[in-house]
Amino acid sequence: MKQSLLTILFILAVGQLCRFGLPWWAVAPIGAVAGWLFPQMPVKSLAAGFIGGFLLWLLQALWLDMGNEGILSGRIGSLFMGLSTAQLLQVTGLLGGLLAGFGCLTGRWARDLVVQTAKAG
Amino acid sequence: MTIRRRPFEMRSPYPYLRPMRFIRFFFAFAFTGLLVWLLQSPQQVGDKPLPALGAFFNPFSGFWRNAEPADAASRLPQAVKLPGLTGPVQVAYDDQLVPHIFAGNIEDAVRVQGYLLAQHRLWQMDLMTRKTSGRLSEILGERTLPIDRLSRRRGTGFAAENALKGWQKSPESIRLLEAYSAGVNAWMEQMTPAEYPLEFKLLGYKPEAWTPLKTALVYESMVETLCSRDEDLASTIALEQFGLETFDMLYPEWMPGQQPIIPDTGQWKNIRADIPASTKPANADLSGVSEVDPTLSADRDLDGSNNWAVAGAKTRSGHPLLANDPHLSLSLPSIWFQVQIHLPEHNSYGVALPGVPGIIIGFNENIAWGMTNVGQDVSDWYKIAWADSAHSAYLLDGKTQPVEWRVEEIGIKGKPALRDSVRYTVWGPVVYDHLADHALRNCALRWISHDMPERNAFDLFLALNAGKSYADYQKGMANFDCPAQNFVFASRTGDIAIQVQGKFPIRKKDQGRFIQDGSQSANGWLGFIPQDQVPSMKNPSRGFVFSANQHSTPPSYPYYYCSPDFDDYRGRRIYDRLSAMSDVTVDSMKTIQLDNFSIRSGDALPAMISLLDRSKLDAEGTEMAAQLAAWNGSYEPGLLAPTLFEVWFDSLYRYTWDEMYTLREVKKDILLPDSWRLIDLMKNDPGNVFFDRTATPARETARNVVQESFQAMVTHFRQNPKEKTDWAHAKGFAIRHLALIDAFSRTDVLVGGNRNAPNAISKTHGPSWRMIVELSNPVRAVGVYPGGQSGNPGSRYYDNMVDTWAAGAYNELLLLSSPDAMPPARKLTQQTFSAQ
Numbered sequence: 001m002k003q004s005l006l007t008i009l010f011i012l013a014v015g016q017l018c019r020f021g022l023p024w025w026a027v028a029p030i031g032a033v034a035g036w037l038f039p040q041m042p043v044k045s046l047a048a049g050f051i052g053g054f055l056l057w058l059l060q061a062l063w064l065d066m067g068n069e070g071i072l073s074g075r076i077g078s079l080f081m082g083l084s085t086a087q088l089l090q091v092t093g094l095l096g097g098l099l100a101g102f103g104c105l106t107g108r109w110a111r112d113l114v115v116q117t118a119k120a121g
Numbered sequence: 122m123t124i125r126r127r128p129f130e131m132r133s134p135y136p137y138l139r140p141m142r143f144i145r146f147f148f149a150f151a152f153t154g155l156l157v158w159l160l161q162s163p164q165q166v167g168d169k170p171l172p173a174l175g176a177f178f179n180p181f182s183g184f185w186r187n188a189e190p191a192d193a194a195s196r197l198p199q200a201v202k203l204p205g206l207t208g209p210v211q212v213a214y215d216d217q218l219v220p221h222i223f224a225g226n227i228e229d230a231v232r233v234q235g236y237l238l239a240q241h242r243l244w245q246m247d248l249m250t251r252k253t254s255g256r257l258s259e260i261l262g263e264r265t266l267p268i269d270r271l272s273r274r275r276g277t278g279f280a281a282e283n284a285l286k287g288w289q290k291s292p293e294s295i296r297l298l299e300a301y302s303a304g305v306n307a308w309m310e311q312m313t314p315a316e317y318p319l320e321f322k323l324l325g326y327k328p329e330a331w332t333p334l335k336t337a338l339v340y341e342s343m344v345e346t347l348c349s350r351d352e353d354l355a356s357t358i359a360l361e362q363f364g365l366e367t368f369d370m371l372y373p374e375w376m377p378g379q380q381p382i383i384p385d386t387g388q389w390k391n392i393r394a395d396i397p398a399s400t401k402p403a404n405a406d407l408s409g410v411s412e413v414d415p416t417l418s419a420d421r422d423l424d425g426s427n428n429w430a431v432a433g434a435k436t437r438s439g440h441p442l443l444a445n446d447p448h449l450s451l452s453l454p455s456i457w458f459q460v461q462i463h464l465p466e467h468n469s470y471g472v473a474l475p476g477v478p479g480i481i482i483g484f485n486e487n488i489a490w491g492m493t494n495v496g497q498d499v500s501d502w503y504k505i506a507w508a509d510s511a512h513s514a515y516l517l518d519g520k521t522q523p524v525e526w527r528v529e530e531i532g533i534k535g536k537p538a539l540r541d542s543v544r545y546t547v548w549g550p551v552v553y554d555h556l557a558d559h560a561l562r563n564c565a566l567r568w569i570s571h572d573m574p575e576r577n578a579f580d581l582f583l584a585l586n587a588g589k590s591y592a593d594y595q596k597g598m599a600n601f602d603c604p605a606q607n608f609v610f611a612s613r614t615g616d617i618a619i620q621v622q623g624k625f626p627i628r629k630k631d632q633g634r635f636i637q638d639g640s641q642s643a644n645g646w647l648g649f650i651p652q653d654q655v656p657s658m659k660n661p662s663r664g665f666v667f668s669a670n671q672h673s674t675p676p677s678y679p680y681y682y683c684s685p686d687f688d689d690y691r692g693r694r695i696y697d698r699l700s701a702m703s704d705v706t707v708d709s710m711k712t713i714q715l716d717n718f719s720i721r722s723g724d725a726l727p728a729m730i731s732l733l734d735r736s737k738l739d740a741e742g743t744e745m746a747a748q749l750a751a752w753n754g755s756y757e758p759g760l761l762a763p764t765l766f767e768v769w770f771d772s773l774y775r776y777t778w779d780e781m782y783t784l785r786e787v788k789k790d791i792l793l794p795d796s797w798r799l800i801d802l803m804k805n806d807p808g809n810v811f812f813d814r815t816a817t818p819a820r821e822t823a824r825n826v827v828q829e830s831f832q833a834m835v836t837h838f839r840q841n842p843k844e845k846t847d848w849a850h851a852k853g854f855a856i857r858h859l860a861l862i863d864a865f866s867r868t869d870v871l872v873g874g875n876r877n878a879p880n881a882i883s884k885t886h887g888p889s890w891r892m893i894v895e896l897s898n899p900v901r902a903v904g905v906y907p908g909g910q911s912g913n914p915g916s917r918y919y920d921n922m923v924d925t926w927a928a929g930a931y932n933e934l935l936l937l938s939s940p941d942a943m944p945p946a947r948k949l950t951q952q953t954f955s956a957q
Contacts, residue, residue, distance in 0.1 A: 072184070
């Protein structure tokens with residue numbers, strides 16, 4: 001549980017570096033680092049990474065959308081087959097979550113190549 | 122951070138010897154990589170291309186980044202560094218996001234103008250230059266290749282290069298163009314990819330550095346819009362089809378009752394134009410010209426504009442009033458950008474084109490000016506007599522001339538570039554020889570915009586921005602070639618004037634109406650109308666001047682006026698309204714700009730109703746006829762009658778000119794008569810043979826065709842009951858995004874008007890800027906355009922003026938004497954630009 005929480009917090013904190021011109025996929029390697037640093041059962045790594053990435057992208061988008069009073073999300077939504085703002089936010093979170101989640105799993109298993117982790121979790 | 126190793130962990134001596142671990146790591150790694158790869162490739166849903174989803178949705182640099190805070194404008198930085206400025210420049214924004222620029226000299230002002238336009242409209246500027254230079258396919262792929270190829274082959278890029286060469290003759294112009302470019306580039310240099318305008322992210326490409334040539338390309342896009350129309354092919358087919366006598370009956374060049382811009386007051390008595398006699402019919406060998414043409418000319422939904430000025434003697438305040446509303450294809454972002462430029466020596470306000478320095482239409486403390494397009498045809502087609510089968514040489518006056526080649530390399534996204542070689546003759550480019558069955562494939566285009574300008578358009582706009590008097594306006598006018606405009610003028614000292622300004626070919630009568638023989642140099646233009654003989658008028662006794670794209674002059678003007686546009690319903694209406702007015706105010710000017718009355722329909726309807734035998738109608742038809750009979754011809758948004766009338770008139774038009782529509786069905790692009798010909802024949806020659814419908818055995822007259830078209834209208838609405846709705850809904854008006862992205866367009870705007878009414882709002886075109894100026898002290902002005910100052914669909918200033926415009930309301934335009942003079946209630950923010 002603690003490892004999961006640390007994974008999520010790590011992604012949310014280090015993910016803020018994305019503001020400074022990191023490529024859009026940077027959330028995947030950040031997830032991988034979290035997976036390496038906070039080893040746990042692979043399925044939990046995957047889940048925690050997903051939640052971290054999901055929240056990172058979703059909260060950033062939500063923050064911008066609130067400041068914008070929904071002007072742009074309304075227009076982009078109709079560009080993507082009439083998605084509502086809430087659905088757009090979910091898609092955004094989902095993409096961030098998938099990238100970070102699988103990044104985290106990769107990091108978790110990369111660690112196993114180097115470090116023997118007995119019955120993590 | 123230190124890694125705390127748990128007690129139960131231990132190093133594996135040979136981890137790589139455990140293949141399961143390696144395999145599962147590899148799969149996780151590969152799957153993540155695949156995910157990244159999938160999300161960075163642009164996707165396709167049906168025929169709709171989607172951007173690369175990962176980059177687009179990433180909230181740190183994707184589209185969400187363009188969701189600017191709703192109060193972003195008031196959070197702009199107070200201090201901005203702009204290298205090259207010679208002194209500090211203040212920019213105060215008002216509540217419509219109009220920047221008011223206060224600079225020490227024009228060069229600094231223009232540098233800041235470039236910076237601001239890039240900040241608010243960068244993608245639009247890029248798109249306009251791509252469209253004119255035939256570079257859309259580089260970003261949009263093969264689907265825009267035909268558009269690019271045509272603009273290359275028409276030589277719009279070539280025209281821009283020539284325009285720039287002309288401008289470069291003036292050191293001041295080139296300094297301003299370079300300062301403007303530097304301003305645009307300064308914005309781009311400090312911009313990160315996360316800050317790119319949304320459309321760059323959507324289409325997946327990057328902005329490029331700005332250059333003076335790009336300004337010329339934006340300028341040429343206006344030229345292309347305003348003076349590229351001609352009907353040479355369509356008229357030639359009509360002449361071939363019907364013979365001279367019928368041709369003259371169907372397509373006369375003078376509409377009775379119209380009001381030319383400049384009436385004959387005897388001012389042309391002493392002009393000896395010395396022009397050879399008419400050449401009609403066209404003396405070219407026209408064989409083969411009217412073969413299958415794959416592209417029919419569009420329906421006659423044209424750009425047009427209104428302007429006028431009223432002398433103080435006719436106004437309530439005693440000060441002159443000036444009004445202008447240029448009608449263009451409406452788009453988002455808007456074609457115009459409002460700006461004030463305050464310098465120590467002058468202070469002006471108006472609308473600028475994104476990408477072009479200065480103010481195009483506007484006013485200063487002393488004068489106001491506005492423009493409408495001159496309808497004169499300045500593009501002609503010449504049939505080339507090829508000297509060899511490879512078409513590498515042609516005959517001119519019996520001698521063989523080699524063609525000059527211009528190689529166009531058109532980049533295509535995802536494909537190798539296309540190299541297209543275009544033949545240039547003494548007349549101009551052979552545009553259509555890449556299409557084997559195009560009717561104009563052996564014709565060269567003589568187009569005024571290909572000529573290097575002898576005079577400098579920028580000098581005109583500089584002169585107007587700085588002008589104080591009629592003399593300044595006159596002096597400025599002499600610098601303007603193309604696109605020819607009717608320049609209206611009013612000054613605080615009480616002068617009003619209008620001038621038909623441009624470079625106009627001197628032609629024999631009928632020259633330029635038809636395709637001409639390109640083997641004789643004598644068929645070229647005979648020269649250009651001297652500047653002191655272009656039509657103009659100052660302070661007429663009637664107390665007003667006006668234009669609405671109609672004939673510049675009556676037939677007594679010594680030079681032949683060739684134009685594809687002869688209707689003059691808007692002009693007549695404006696003339697009637699202004700003649701009848703006294704005690705004119707800004708508000709009464711508004712009622713003319715917003716006038717939905719169409720003389721065309723007002724004329725046609727009583728004649729149609731009187732020819733209609735209402736006893737033959739069923740209940741539904743009788744009800745519709747009653748609605749129509751009660752209508753006065755005004756296209757008010759809430760009325761049903763205009764909807765009914767348009768369908769009825771359209772059927773009547775098609776039934777009458779069925780001879781032409783039959784030919785158009787087999788792709789012969791024959792000229793369609795102006796609607797006033799139909800109305801005139803219906804009233805005065807109802808037995809005319811053209812009323813006979815060729816598809817029926819009976820011999821119809823106007824009466825039959827009116828009845829049958831009315832029935833067709835009733836049937837149409839019976840079959841399409843949803844279309845039987847008020848005019849605003851029926852019209853289907855929309856302001857489209859420049860890349861035709863529906864989500865960024867406004868399709869919900871309900872407005873009245875008609876292209877033949879002063880409020881010329883059609884489906885896609887309309888008043889792109891409504892401005893009214895009172896030349897009082899201080900000058901008072903109101904204006905609005907259907908869009909907003911920001912080009913960002915994520916900004917509240919993207920379309921904030923659309924509803925104001927649609928409601929017929931105006932904003933007060935602030936010509937400030939200093940940044941602090943802005944009323945606090947209207948002030949958004951203020952910035953200081955400096956070199957350090």
